[in-house]
Amino acid sequence: MRKNRVLSHVGYRVGVDLMGNENSPEALLAILRVTKLPVGVELVAFGLPEFEKNAGISYVAVKEFISPEDHPLISLRQKRESSLSVGLRQLKAKKLDAFVSAGNTGALVSGAKMILGNLPGILRPALLARMPTKKQPVVVLDVGAVVQVRATHLIQFALLGTAYCKIQGIEKPTVGLLNIGSEPLKGTSELREAYQFLKNMKNPPFHFAGNIEGKSVFDGNVDVLIADGFTGNIFLKTAEGIASLILDRFGTILPRTEFQKIHPQIEDLQRNLHYAEYPGALLVGVQGTVIKCHGYSTPQGFANAVLGAAELALRDFSQQLKIQMDKSVRFRSD
Amino acid sequence: MRKNRVLSHVGYRVGVDLMGNENSPEALLAILRVTKLPVGVELVAFGLPEFEKNAGISYVAVKEFISPEDHPLISLRQKRESSLSVGLRQLKAKKLDAFVSAGNTGALVSGAKMILGNLPGILRPALLARMPTKKQPVVVLDVGAVVQVRATHLIQFALLGTAYCKIQGIEKPTVGLLNIGSEPLKGTSELREAYQFLKNMKNPPFHFAGNIEGKSVFDGNVDVLIADGFTGNIFLKTAEGIASLILDRFGTILPRTEFQKIHPQIEDLQRNLHYAEYPGALLVGVQGTVIKCHGYSTPQGFANAVLGAAELALRDFSQQLKIQMDKSVRFRSD
Numbered sequence: 001m002r003k004n005r006v007l008s009h010v011g012y013r014v015g016v017d018l019m020g021n022e023n024s025p026e027a028l029l030a031i032l033r034v035t036k037l038p039v040g041v042e043l044v045a046f047g048l049p050e051f052e053k054n055a056g057i058s059y060v061a062v063k064e065f066i067s068p069e070d071h072p073l074i075s076l077r078q079k080r081e082s083s084l085s086v087g088l089r090q091l092k093a094k095k096l097d098a099f100v101s102a103g104n105t106g107a108l109v110s111g112a113k114m115i116l117g118n119l120p121g122i123l124r125p126a127l128l129a130r131m132p133t134k135k136q137p138v139v140v141l142d143v144g145a146v147v148q149v150r151a152t153h154l155i156q157f158a159l160l161g162t163a164y165c166k167i168q169g170i171e172k173p174t175v176g177l178l179n180i181g182s183e184p185l186k187g188t189s190e191l192r193e194a195y196q197f198l199k200n201m202k203n204p205p206f207h208f209a210g211n212i213e214g215k216s217v218f219d220g221n222v223d224v225l226i227a228d229g230f231t232g233n234i235f236l237k238t239a240e241g242i243a244s245l246i247l248d249r250f251g252t253i254l255p256r257t258e259f260q261k262i263h264p265q266i267e268d269l270q271r272n273l274h275y276a277e278y279p280g281a282l283l284v285g286v287q288g289t290v291i292k293c294h295g296y297s298t299p300q301g302f303a304n305a306v307l308g309a310a311e312l313a314l315r316d317f318s319q320q321l322k323i324q325m326d327k328s329v330r331f332r333s334d
Numbered sequence: 335m336r337k338n339r340v341l342s343h344v345g346y347r348v349g350v351d352l353m354g355n356e357n358s359p360e361a362l363l364a365i366l367r368v369t370k371l372p373v374g375v376e377l378v379a380f381g382l383p384e385f386e387k388n389a390g391i392s393y394v395a396v397k398e399f400i401s402p403e404d405h406p407l408i409s410l411r412q413k414r415e416s417s418l419s420v421g422l423r424q425l426k427a428k429k430l431d432a433f434v435s436a437g438n439t440g441a442l443v444s445g446a447k448m449i450l451g452n453l454p455g456i457l458r459p460a461l462l463a464r465m466p467t468k469k470q471p472v473v474v475l476d477v478g479a480v481v482q483v484r485a486t487h488l489i490q491f492a493l494l495g496t497a498y499c500k501i502q503g504i505e506k507p508t509v510g511l512l513n514i515g516s517e518p519l520k521g522t523s524e525l526r527e528a529y530q531f532l533k534n535m536k537n538p539p540f541h542f543a544g545n546i547e548g549k550s551v552f553d554g555n556v557d558v559l560i561a562d563g564f565t566g567n568i569f570l571k572t573a574e575g576i577a578s579l580i581l582d583r584f585g586t587i588l589p590r591t592e593f594q595k596i597h598p599q600i601e602d603l604q605r606n607l608h609y610a611e612y613p614g615a616l617l618v619g620v621q622g623t624v625i626k627c628h629g630y631s632t633p634q635g636f637a638n639a640v641l642g643a644a645e646l647a648l649r650d651f652s653q654q655l656k657i658q659m660d661k662s663v664r665f666r667s668d
Contacts, residue, residue, distance in 0.1 A: 069517060134582055144514060148522055180478060180567040183403060188482055188564060214571035218579040230522060233514040234565055237548035238572045245552040246580050246603065248468055253599040265587040269580065 011040045012313040013058075015096040016306055018047035019065030019083040020103030021295040023302065025051040031299040032057060032306065041310040044096065046083035062086050065103070068295050072106030076114065084108060088115040091288045097313035100280065100306050102293035109145045109283060109292075116288040119325050124153045125285030126160060127229065127292055129236055132269075135220030139164055140178075142229040143236050143281050144292075149228040151193035158198055160284045161224035162206045163324035167317065172205065173223035176212035178231060186211055190228070205328045214238075243269070280305035282312070289318045345374045346647040347392075349430040350640055352381035353399030353417040354437030355629040357636065359385040365633040366391060366640065375644040378430065380417035396420050399437070402629050406440030410448065418442060422449040425622045431647035434614065434640050436627035443479045443617060443626075450622040453659055458487045459619030460494060461563065461626055463570055466603075469554030473498055474512075476563040477570050477615050478626075483562040485527035492532055494618045495558035496540045497658035501651065506539065507557035510546035512565060520545055524562070539662045577603070614639035616646070623652045 016032065018025035025047045032043055033056045042058060045051075049061040063081040076085060084103050088111050091099045101108050109125065118125060126142035141157050142149075158175050165173035177195060179187040184195050191211075198208045209222050214235065217225055227235060247269075280297070283290040289312050293305045312318075350366065352359035359381045366377055367390045376392060379385075383395040397415040410419060418437050422445050425433045435442050443459065452459060460476035475491050476483075492509050499507035511529060513521040518529050525545075532542045543556050548569065551559055561569060581603075614631070617624040623646050627639045646652075 071519070132579070134579060147514070178568065180481070180564055180571070185405070213575075214568050214573075215575035215578070217572070218575040230514055231565060231568055234512065234548050234569060235572050237514070238551070238569050239548075239576045241547075241549035241552040242573045242576045243580060244549070245466070245468060246577060249599075249603055250584070253603075265583075269583055269587075 011042055012097045012310070013095065014041060014043050014306060014309045014313055015087045015090060015099040016043055016045050017083045017087050017099070017101035017103055018045050018051065019062075020067050020101070021293070021297065021302075023102070023297070023299055026054075027299050028302055029055050029057065031303045035303045035306065037307070038310050038314055041313065043306065044090075046087045048083075060086065060090070066107045068104050070104055070107065072104060072110050075104065075107055076111050084111055085115070088112055088288075088290075091290070092116050098289035098291065098309040098317075100291045100293065100302075100309045102280075102295050102297050102302055102305075105144055105292060108290065112283055112286045112288065112290050116286045116290070119285055119287060119322055121325070122156055122160070122285040124149075124156070125283050126153075126157045127232075127281040128161065128164060128284050129232075129281045131217075131236070131239065133218045133220030136223070138217060138220065138222055138225050140225045140227065140232055140235065141284065142227060143232040144229045145283065146229040148230070149190055151190045151197065154190060154194035154226055154228065155197050156285070157226050158194075158206065158224065159325065159328050160321075161226065163321050163328060164282075164284060165223050166205070166324050167315075167320050170223055172207055174209050174221065175206040175224040175226065176209040176217075176222040178217070178225050178227040178235060179211035179213065181213065182211045184210070194226070280308060282308075284321060287318065287322070289313060345376055346431045346644070347429065348375060348377050348640060348643045348647055349421045349424060349433040350377055350379050351417045351421050351433070351435035351437055352379050352385065353396075354401050354435070355627070355631065355636075357436070357631070357633055360388075361633050362636055363389050363391065365637045369637045369640065371641070372644050372648055375647065377640065378424075380421045382417075394420065394424070400441045402438050404438055404441065406438060406444050409438065409441055410445050418445055419449070422446060422622075422624075425624070426450050432623035432625065432643040432651075434625045434627065434636075434643045436614075436629050436631050436636055436639075439478055439626060442624065446617055446620045446622065446624050450620045450624070453619050453621060453656055455659070456490055456494070456619040458483075458490070459617050460487075460491045461566075461615040462495065462498060462618050463566075463615045465551075465570070465573065467552045467554030470557070472551060472554065472556055472559050474559045474561065474566055474569065475618065476561060477566040478563045479617065480563040482564070483524055485524045485531065488524060488528035488560055488562065489531050490619070491560050492528075492540065492558065493659065493662050494655075495560065497655050497662060498616075498618060499557050500539070500658050501649075501654050504557055506541055508543050508555065509540040509558040509560065510543040510551075510556040512551070512559050512561040512569060513545035513547065515547065516545045518544070528560070614642060616642075618655060621652065621656070623647060 044058040046060045052059045062083045064079050066075045066082045087099045090096045124146045127145045128141040129143045130137045280291040280293040291309045378392040380394045386393045386395050396417045398413050400409045400416045421433045424430045458480045461479045462475040463477045464471045614625040614627040625643045
């Protein structure tokens with residue numbers, strides 16, 4: 001499985017961008033040092049020189065970093081030695097097997113496209129997140145990479161989401177479009193065009209379930225939910241916000257002793273709905289494994305994302321996604 | 335307050351469209367007959383002739399109705415004698431003081447614009463819904479009237495939402511834009527343009543809170559949340575879906591006896607988050623009081639919307655909104 005390996009060691013390496021998020025690099029290093037990684041995986045942190053001394057893990061000192069307020073494209077051009085850019089270049093050079101960042105989303109997505117390149121046939125990579133439902137989790141994409149989409153992008157998201165599910169062992173995933181009603185004419189012109197294309201596709205690698213409303217997603221009848229990056233992001237964060245509201249209300253209506261008894265389960269559910277605590281969002285459609293954590297991830301959430309990245313690295317996820325996408329293209333042109 | 339009254343009776347009349355939703359007209363009539371209305375308010379149902387005999391309330395028999403699958407503009411032109419069109423014409427003629435429909439959203443919005451006319455200066459009316467937060471409820475608009483917006487529409491939604499809040503007694507409401515991050519450059523080009531306009535407006539009738547993420551809305555720090563109709567609708571329905579998921583999970587993790595003990599409070603919370611049970615969405619920006627219920631409203635939800643309409647009629651809401659909007663325009667041109 002492992003080809004073109006330029007490193008001398010035999011293990012897998014996950015790069016971690018310490019910079020440009022709401023946590024201090026020290027806080028992130030503190031939790032990363034005690035995070036139990038799968039056998040064969042090691043971490044490489046990317047950050048400013050002043051944090052190297054007490055890092056306690058492999059460290060690449062960089063000159064600068066991209067902040068959340070920076071303009072994505074300008075900062076990529078002007079800060080070529082940022083933790084984000086250096087990390088992505090090491091991923092490209094196969095010195096890393098995966099890269100995790102909680103930095104500037106736009107810079108990470110654009111940087112990954114420019115440095116790693118897209119998968120063949122993919123115009124815009126997407127951020128993919130998993131959300132709980134009443135049944136199995138649903139894969140949602142895009143949750144923030146492409147804010148204004150064309151129908152072609154939505155169609156490619158459907159293929160990327162399908163490929164992801166196939167790697168997870170779902171033979172023929174069910175795909176739906178996040179929309180404001182189930183009728184084919186509902187929603188934006190891009191959604192209507194994508195609907196017609198997906199519905200009429202010959203031998204699709206997925207079952208097409210049509211339009212899905214936000215209230216039905218959580219019934220768990222689709223494996224993949226397609227949205228533009230703006231809507232997908234609103235969807236994700238609304239779920240997080242409402243979960244927090246409800247659990248807050250429960251704290252007031254449940255007797256205190258009862259609330260404490262079920263507290264672990266409540267926290268578990270909240271974590272599930274709080275994607276900052278979840279393995280982060282996976283950037284699919286580029287040639288490499290890149291995970292984006294939200295800037296407000298807790299250190300524990302960040303560490304969970306790093307563990308998620310380690311799992312993906314161990315399974316050669318990026319190569320597997322490429323194989324699945326190739327199959328899906330071949331399948332369609334048969 | 336009551337001008338141009340053409341009816342001989344002194345009370346207020348709320349028109350109710352029985353057609354074009356998932357409930358049978360009989361089921362709606364059954365609940366409307368037993369709904370306790372405020373003193374001085376009576377209902378007028380609009381439906382096909384076959385439901386008139388056992389109606390038990392004032393009834394206007396119409397020839398046809400617009401179904402949810404009909405094309406909004408074509409059906410308005412071709413079905414001029416539909417319950418929706420006849421009801422709106424009676425509202426225009428001041429034979430009604432408010433009109434409630436759970437029918438085709440596009441037809442109701444377009445029909446209201448054509449028949450009632452927009453308020454001066456308003457290009458596109460918006461659907462307004464109220465959502466619970468950790469503090470006071472937030473008013474969200476648009477939740478489905480304008481699927482693809484320009485910045486001007488978003489700005490007008492801010493003024494309409496502000497006027498609504500002022501009528502509710504909030505002197506200077508706080509207004510935010512639903513967005514995927516708090517930075518001014520986040521989101522679509524329309525949002526960025528609206529952001530700059532609202533931020534730089536002289537003597538605005540509101541406090542501008544900038545961009546608000548879905549996860550922060552429920553903290554309750556804004557009174558008015560602005561979104562295009564697509565995003566606002568996704569927001570509303572996602573909240574509904576996730577509430578149902580969480581309460582479902584609670585049913586499994588709470589001991590049965592405890593769950594039953596707090597069941598009324600849970601149902602109350604769920605009703606709050608389920609806008610089908612809520613007073614419906616209010617169409618603001620037209621010359622008249624129109625309430626839209628979702629097609630999947632339960633009969634009880636529908637009756638609640640009718641009660642909400644009765645309250646608005648009693649308070650001459652439509653006239654008050656016009657006064658507030660006039661003030662806001664004068665205020666700005668001072």
